[in-house]
Amino acid sequence: MTVPASLLLLEDDDILGRQTQRALARHGCQVHWATDLGAARRLLATLPALDAAVLDQNLGADNGLDLITPLLARFPECRVIVLTGYGSIAAAVAATRRGARNYLTKPADANDILDALSRDPGDLEALPDAPPSLQRLEWEHIQRVLDAHQGNISRAADALGIHRRTLQRRLKKRPSPKHFERD
Incomplete structure (x- = not known):
């Protein structure tokens, strides 16, 4: 598992944001936390480098997916994952089409996040033999x-x-x- 040196966390839930920030920091990651899209965009403008980003999809009236394109324009090598409580295949497809590396549903701990960031997007796990229930x-x-x-x-x-x-x-x-x- 590769730990990014610098990570942007976009999470509007204060408790979850603080917990995630502390957990990732314990792994040695410098976490820059924003609670809304505007704050995240302002933060992007000030950061000299960014290795990874964890974006909450549902941010009240905002959508974390809207940050993917400007984020990758500024930091093309940044590894982006989307974290949401409303997981669906359609949303995962939308996130990956915009450039997200992976898509996780909440709750996800620091190890889940770091594993998702480390995973090669081309290295897909085998599809199940049977159709979904x-x-x-x-x-x-x-x-x-x-x-x-x-x-x-x-x-x-x-x-x-x-x-x-x-x-x-x-x-x-x-x-x-x-x-x-x-x-």
Whole structure:
């Protein structure tokens, strides 16, 4: 696992941001933390070098994916990963198309982050032999629709043809990884 010397952390949750900053610093990484897109852009302008970036995707009204292009324009060798609580295949594809090296769902600890930063993006793990379970497909579809409606539960529920409260209950009952495995 390669530890970057300098890392930008874009995380709007204060507790998670502080914990992640301390954990990465214990590994020897100098962490520059921003809580919103504007602060991150100002920070980018002042940094002389940047080896890696960990960007939260959902930042209130902002989207961490919007920082990938300007970040890579200033630091082309920077390794970027997107960290989000709303993981979906569509969002992962959008992140990698913009130049992100990897995409992680929360919770992710310092070792998960450093492993994702160290992993060669061309070194894909073997694809499973079996198709994903119905629960996994449903969850990913819900996440795509929610992402397409910028997280608006009411509009996403309308698009899915279900009641808003039903969608909220399904989101609270996120399937555990065992539900994603094939029997």
